[in-house]
Amino acid sequence: MNQANNERFLELAQFLRTRRARISPEQAGLPGGGRRRTPGLRRGEVALLSGVSVDWYTWLEQARSIQVSAQVLESIARALQLDPDERKHLFQLALQQPPADLNPAESSISPTLQGFLDQQGISPAYVTDQRLNIVGWNSMANRIYGNYEAMSPRERSTVWRSFTSPYVRQMLQENWETHARHRLAQFRASYGKFAGDPWWMELIEDLNQASPEFREWWPQHDVLNGPEGKKINHHPSAGMLVFDQISFLVAGSPHLTVTINIPSKDDDTISRLIKLQSN
Known part of the structure; x- marks a missing residue:
């Protein structure tokens, strides 16, 4: 030793x-x-x-x-x-590793964290749990990615939406496969902590039924825990939006991940977001 x-x-x-x-x-x-x-x-x-x-x-x-x-x-x-x-x-x-969280399915975040999201202004920001479910967001995230308040818990699953939502495919266009593979690799890495858990098994089975791409890619066992980097969205009214993405864990709640999409300064993204915010 x-x-x-x-x-x-x-x-x-x-x-x-x-x-x-x-x-x-x-x-x-x-x-x-x-x-x-x-x-x-x-x-x-x-x-x-x-x-x-x-x-x-x-x-x-x-x-x-x-x-x-x-x-x-x-x-x-x-x-x-x-x-x-x-x-x-x-x-x-x-x-030499943290335990799996005993309560990974929190459906809300603290007022302090919500206040932080709201202060991000035109930068869409959201919080995901260990299951990659959206559990917190700001108004700009709502305007760009969809009305989270009106979504069901299943629809707030970033993995489920990535593989089943026509809106997500429209937003990502030629970048959809890269995004979906990245999200699936994140999901596989998180699943390693909860292998055999009924919630995860049910979602995996439903995705196998709903998405041919998921059926093809899931057996490949790709895993990823890193940041997503640059992100391009094609919003139906605002047009092309380019972001630099940053993600980090919440101190005291390491099962929660904050993601902020920072508008690129090299194109018209900022002006388009300001216009979208005023509508």
Whole structure:
């Protein structure tokens, strides 16, 4: 085991011991009583609550290099009553990756984030969740991409719209395939965290039925997490709009992604957006 991994497992062991020490048997739903040499739960009690063997949990607290699954980490997080930040820290130490969010299907965003979107002016901006559903937007995004308020939850799926909406195809024209493949690769990368989840399986099956392109491209297993870059839209009334796209995660809500399409200064996009905004 190299030095970096050794330090990581030591940190994990210390973290587990401190979390175990702060929980009484009564708080964990176990019978109390009896004298204890140390505060909190015993290793065997954490193992019992987590559904693992005492030896295995002891090795974990001894900083041994052992394999641990996300499912077992979730059990340990529940047994130790970790809050969301502590749970995230546990996964980073044990697996060097954050946990899949337990509530990925939020249908709204905070007033602060909505205010940020509204301040983007003529730049269409929106927020997507881990499922690539639109969960927040500003008025310019509504004017360009469609009336999100009037859409069903399925229609606010960026993947579903990319493959089934005639309006999206009209907006993207010759760039549609590049966009659709990019969106599908993002969807495949996100699906890796939730493989087998019923919501994802239902959408995949429906897309297989609705789109021949999806049926052809889905088995190719392309994955992508990077930014989309330059984007060209052909709006039915405003004409051609050219944007530079930037995306970033929301601090405190890393399952939410903010995307802002910044109007290009090298053409008439800004004047066209100002005119569209005034109509």
